[in-house]
Structures are given as structure tokens and as C-alpha cells.
Amino acid sequence: MSTDSVTLTIDGMSVTVPKGTNVLEAARTLGIDISAFCYHAGLPVVAQCRQCLVSVEKNPKLQPSCQQTCGDGMVVHTTDPQSTLARKQQLEFTLLNHPIDCPICDKAGECTLQRLYFAHDNEDSRVDVPKVHKAKVVDLGPTIVLDQERCILCSRCIRTCDVVAGQHQLEFAHRGDHEVLTTAPGEQLDNPYSLNTVDVCPVGALTAKDFRFTMRAWELEATPSVCNGCATGCNIEIHHKHGRAWRLVPRHNPDVNKYWMCDEGRLTYHPLREHRLAGATVDGLPAGWDRAIRAAADHLAPMLAGSRQAVGVVLSAEASNEDNFALGRLAKAWGVTSVHVAARPDVPGRADGRLRVADVNPNRRGVQLIAEALGLGARPVAELSPDVRCLVMLGAELPGVAPARVAELELIAITPFERAAAASAKIALPAAAWAEAAGTVTSAAGLVQRMHAAFPPPGQALPAWEAIVRLASICAPATASGADKLGFTHARDVFKDMTQTVPAWSALTWAREARPLALRFAGSRG
């Protein structure tokens, strides 16, 4: 046996874990889910809820398994009468003053207290005295509302603020059954990671102002994706229903965001429903796909036949690798020399050394690598040459280009949104937004991460790479070789071509499409 691992027995099963692992985690590797409220794998252990008590042989008292470090040869029982009874009694105790709020509680359906009661206690109430009442709607700050009655005093939220945001903003006050969660003196819950406390809350005590009373949790379906709010690329789940997102929650990734994400990122689902372009337009008037593509081709043909100085192509640091690669390929085929990258400017105050960084573009690194691999010599869009009259652009914005210059440009925009520069486009082709199409983005650390389509794009919008393929199919490139027609039929095709082109990505493979997971039956939360 190596010295950095220990072997112990839990419920008759032997398990070997790294030294320092606690019994609760060791049991989880065996598929034994020891009930717990206060324990969270991403937070310091406090053994506060006493819900995870187990009996350890040669130890007269029950031990909290979250705090009990595994020892070599340790024998643990989780289903013996003593610890079973302890769990039951602890749940009864926790429910003593819990309000009868399930029908109006946002957490119902993904509530740890509900889950553990149903799995470990399921006994009738024996209480015949009135419950202790506390404050119901406590405004803790700009993002969160607290219900003190529902709080079971596990302190997960306090530790989350301490650890994730590095700010001690929450605190317990009073004693006994009058103990309540409240803000620390002179503080309010306003740190940029505050909404993580809603995720870790095992009950409905902390609810997000953004989500509360909008959608029942068990109705939602989850699709894995990646946050497009900044260059960190936090792994997320899009919780959606009826063809729209209702909230974003972090997905565990030990290499990127662990269990967390920032509040700003969580709210990035709202723009998915604002200023959307649902159908192609030509000169500001609705046009079908075919007519818009034909108009774009007719407009580009004379310029592409000439010196091509007048045509520019703009890649977007906000679009996926696939979309940028398809447009880069097309620019290459056309022989366009003026290739630029549109990226939102850095927000220096945003960087905090935790998850938030100054670069608010999800894919700046990816665009750089693609442009380099294709030999496009891409420059920032602010350095647009005065010779350029017509721009084929990805995305809605041209950051750094003066409005007067934008007004004199003829824009062919492949964009999810009808705003900024795209609002004045000569030809606008509707594209799917990040949550609506399969694709990848590259984080600042160079990690290429996969996004899955959670719901269909609005109206006639298509994934941007598909719009580019349509444009390529009709807008004959100058080189006129068949290969330049971009015969992609699936995002996977684009990805494959891309991995063969970009040296750094040669080992990457395309994962299977993820099917939405119905939270009601998944039991994945709570």
C-alpha cells in the first residue's frame, strides 16, 4: 500500500481513497449518499448540521462523516440502527420550525430538505406546539431575498461568501431557535458572486430576485453549456423550458470554475430575448433567406471580381470557434486581405483574480488561433482601412469604429441581434445565439469547451456557420475551386476541418449532443 492512500470499510464494502479524504466523500465513491446539509465539497467543513452522523467502530459516539478523516482500517456503518435513528431524529429536529411553504417556495422540487426527509425520515409530525416565526421577506442586497423561517442554519452561504467572493457579508445572530441568518454589521450581500449562495442553499431561504416566482424548478430542463459572459468560460447548465432560458447555474469543472460562477454571468441569458433578429432583411425590409443571400452575393460579386480592397471581413470574439472558422475560410477563399476581429473592449475593474477577468469576450483566444492558422493576418476592427466600403461581419457590433464610419459602410451582418452596427446593416442574416447552437468557445486559458443547443433559435435564424455556408454556396469565390464552397452540413464538420487546420487543436474530438435533462426526474439538484 502506498503511503498517500488509505483503505477503509464502509457498510461492508472496502474502498481506497487518498489520504485526508473524509468519510462522506469516501462513501460517495461507493454510491452511498450520506445525508448532509452543511457539507459542500467546495467549502470548508464545519460539521454544523449533524445530519451526516455515522457510527465508526471502536468509537463510542457517532461521528460527523464530513469531518471524520478516513483512517486505514477504519470500519464505518451508515445503515446501523444508531445512525439511521440519528438521521431521522436530526431531520425531525430540522423540520421542527420549518414553515409549510413548499407550494409557494421556489426551491420546492430541488430542495435538499425535501429530498433527505423523503429518503431518510418520512415520518409524521409529532409537533403540537406553534412554530417559531421569523421574518419572511428580508432584503439582503441587490440580488437576494432571505426567508429566515426557511433557513436551517447550515452556514453554507456564509462560507460561500467567505471563500468564493472573499467577503464576509453574512452572519448568524441570536441563539437557539431564535437564531437567524442576517447580514454582517455594516454589510449587505452585494458581492459579485452572491447568487452562488442561492445554489448552495439547501432550502428556499435564499432566493434570487432574478429567478424567484418565474418558473417552477421541477418543470425545467437542463442543457450543459459554457458561459459567454467573459473569457473565463465557466461551465454552466442552461435551465430552460418553453424555448427560452430561465436561469443559468454553474456546472462543476475542477479546472475552470469549480462549483461557482459570477452574478454577471448568470444574467447573460436575458439578452437572448432582446433585440433578436428573427428573419433576414435587405435594406431594412424583411426578406427570405434565399433573397437575402442572393442580394448579398450580387452586392459582393463586382467587388470580389476586382481588387477586393473594398471588401472587409470581420470575425467576432463573441461568436463560437465554428462560426469564426467558417467565415475565416470564406475570407480566405475570396482572397480578402482586410480581415478584422470585433471584440468588446476590456473592463479593467472586472478582474478580481477569482473567476472574473477583464476580457468580456468569450472567444478572443479562439479567434486569434483560427486567424493565425488560416494566415489571415487579422487586426482589430478599429484599424479598418478607409478603402473598405463593404463589410461581411459576424455579430452585431463594430467596437472602436466611429459611428460616422459605420454609417458609410455597407454591412452584410450575420448576427443574432438587431442592434448596434447590425441595426443599420444593408443585409442582415439572422443567426442563432450561443445558447441555441452547438459549438465551441476557447477560454483565455486556451481551453476549448463545448456548448450544446438548449432550444431552437427564434424565427428563421440559423447557426451562423450555416448562414456562411449558404453565402459561400452562391457567392462564387474568386479561386472557383470546389473545396472553397464550404461543404459543411453540421457544426461537427466545421469542427473537424478546424481541428485539422489549427495545430493546437489537432487532438480535440467532438462530443455527442447532450439531450436535455428533465430536472424533475434527474434528482441532480437538491
Place this chain on the structure above:
Amino acid sequence: MAAPSESSASPPARPPNEPGRSLKQLVLGRRDVQDLSDNEQELPSELMTVNMGPSHPAMHGTVRIVLTVDGERVVASDVQPGYLHRCFEKESEYATYTQVFPYTDRLNYVSPMINNVGWAMAVEKLMGLTGKIPRRAEYVRVIVSEMSRITDHLTCVGASAMELGAFTPFLYLLKCREWLYELLEKVSGARLTHSYVRIGGVSKDLTPGFDADLTLCLDQIAKVMVEVENLLNNNKIFRDRMAGIGALSKDDAIATGCVGPIARAAGVDYDVRKDYPYSIYPEVEFDVPVGTTGDCYDRYLVRVEELKQSIRILRQCLVQIPDGPVMVDDPRVALPAKQATYNTIESMIRHFKHIFDGIKVPAGEAYAFVEGGNGELGFYVVADGTGRPYKAYVRSPSFVHLSTASQLIHGHLIADIVPIFGMINMIGGECDK
């Protein structure tokens, strides 16, 4: 001479100067019957394809038969079920175990209670609750099951008689069925799709005065059955149309997997209630009628006798039924009382979990079967530990019976398809799932 226009049915035109053609034939281009030779006077012997169903009054539900007929006689047939497919099994994978009950109602919709019981028994087997259901609940289940069996047989016999022209028994029997439906509606709240049984028992107790109502109802049904038997049993038309029609041998019945009245009419003495006794059937006396010839008339007689045996079982149940709860006292499956749900958090959570997440059935697989209106009705369930089935399968007797239909109607007249189909008693909802 210009050829007059000919209908497609007329024989091919012959040269005009051929001898032996009458004036009429010369004028009209076809021959008189008396001009035909004996051989030619027979109907053309070429085979014809006829479509029967899917929308046909005698096609019980919707099923299509592509018949190849030689004159009136069926020489080949292609029975095509599936028009009533509602994805029962797939739908069940997206519903909680309790939410499947309404789907089972729509399997055999003339005896939904038996389907309810079958589904409940399969899930109870997975949960280790078999044999732990309160005795009153078991009695209630048998009472409603046997009432359903009576409604099933009343429908089958009544509809078949009506299809053969005997309208009076149909009206009599459907009236009887209505009395039972009214009683079941009183008990469950729904006339046809009861969804009355629950995992662990039944949703609510019988109504006050139920036994008096049922006794009255059974007395009247018994009287009506005497009249109906007088009208049908020795009725020449009825016997001619039923006896010797669609016979199935005992060996064939076993080989094709037939069960219930069809197999019993063919002499197979198999009744799940006797051979694999469940619930409280061992505690009641009843006989299993078995036929000899396996034809439609035997199937009719077996159903009538089973109906009387069901009345016998019901009368015993009404005497023997004990007092007590109708739901097992197990928080895993029993919904808490409304009073407790609204007033304690424990019951509120349990209620919430039962309704939204479903009853947590431990991982495993189980098959449970009951004697349905048409025979062995089985449910096979695979559980994965969540609140919904990982896989559900129903062994529906109608589907198996329908597979013999092609064989049974072979060689009979088109008109015989009606009694054969009536006595197979294919229930579209059950057959097509």
C-alpha cells in the same frame, strides 16, 4: 359497325361477324345470361381484394383487414392493428408511477379497473408490498375488478348479438352495463376511465350504501341475463351464425398464446385467478367454465357463464369484506391525509414528493399479471430507482388474440368475420397500446 361504349365489367368484345350472337348483343355489345354457357354463368372466379376497416362498425375500435376473397369466401387476410397506438409504454417512461394509472384506464376501456389493479400489482411487487395491502383494499379491488369483468362481457356479448341483428339483447345488456358504470362512477368519480386504484391500495373507500346498491344491481342483471339467454341461446339465427364459426383447437389456442375466454372456450382450463391466485381470490368460490369446440358459440357461452360467476364472486365479497383502511400504511406510497398535508411540513413534503417526483420505486424489474376481461393481462416494469418507470411493457391479451384472427376467419364468409371479431373481443386500446 361502331363499337358501343362498354362498361369495364362486360366481357371482351368479339368480332362482329362471329356466329351465335343475338341481336341484343350485337346492339349493346354484351350477351344475355341465357346466351352464356353453364361454365360462363358462374361468377368470375378471380380473387378480389377488399378493404375492411379501419373505420367499420364491426371493427371494434379501429383495425384494418385487407381481405382476399374468392366470391364471398375469405382465402387470405392481412390484419393490420396499430390505428389506436397511443405509445402507452413510451408515455409511461415520462410519467410517475401513479400517473400511469390513467394511461392503463385507456388500455382495455371496457374493464379499466382490472388494468388499474394489474399495474398496481406490478409496482407493488417491485416495492415488496405484495401481500401487505390491507384486506379491505384487496376486497375492494376484487369487487371493482369483477364489476369490470361483467361490464366487459356485457359489452362483448351485447355488441356481438347486435352485429348479428339481435338488437334487443344489446339494449338490455348495455342498460345493465350502465347500472354498473353508474356504481363505479359513484365510487371513483369517473364513469369510464376510473383511475381508482393506487399503488398500495385504492384511492378512496367504497361509498356508503354501496353493498345495497350493488346487490340490487346484481339481482337485476341476473334477471336480465335469463331473458337474454332465452333470446339468444336457442335462437336459430344466432346459433347458425355462431356455432362452428371461427373454431380454434386447444392446441392452436396454446400455441398462439391465447388466454381468457377464447382459450377456455377451446378447452384450455387456465384462469389466472385459479392458477396463479392473487389478491383474495383464494377466499371466494367460483368455477371456471371451459368449452369444448372453441367456436364462437362456445366463446359466447363461456362469457355468459363467467359473467354469472362474477356475480357469484361479488355476492361473496359483499358478505366477506372486512372493515379497515383501503391504503397500506407505508409512507413510501401512501399520500398523507389532506388535514396533515395542509398543517404539517412533514406531510406537506411527502405529498409534494409523491405528486411531483413520484413514488420512489427501488431499482429492479417485475412482472405481475391478472385475469383481465380478455385473459391474462400482464405488466412488466423495469425501475431505476427514480419516480418513473425506466421501461414499462404490457402483455395485452387482445394483441395476442388478434394475431389469431387471420387464421380464424380463413375459409369463412365475409359476413362471418363480424361474429368472429366480436367474439375475439379485440379492444383497440389494449391491442394497439
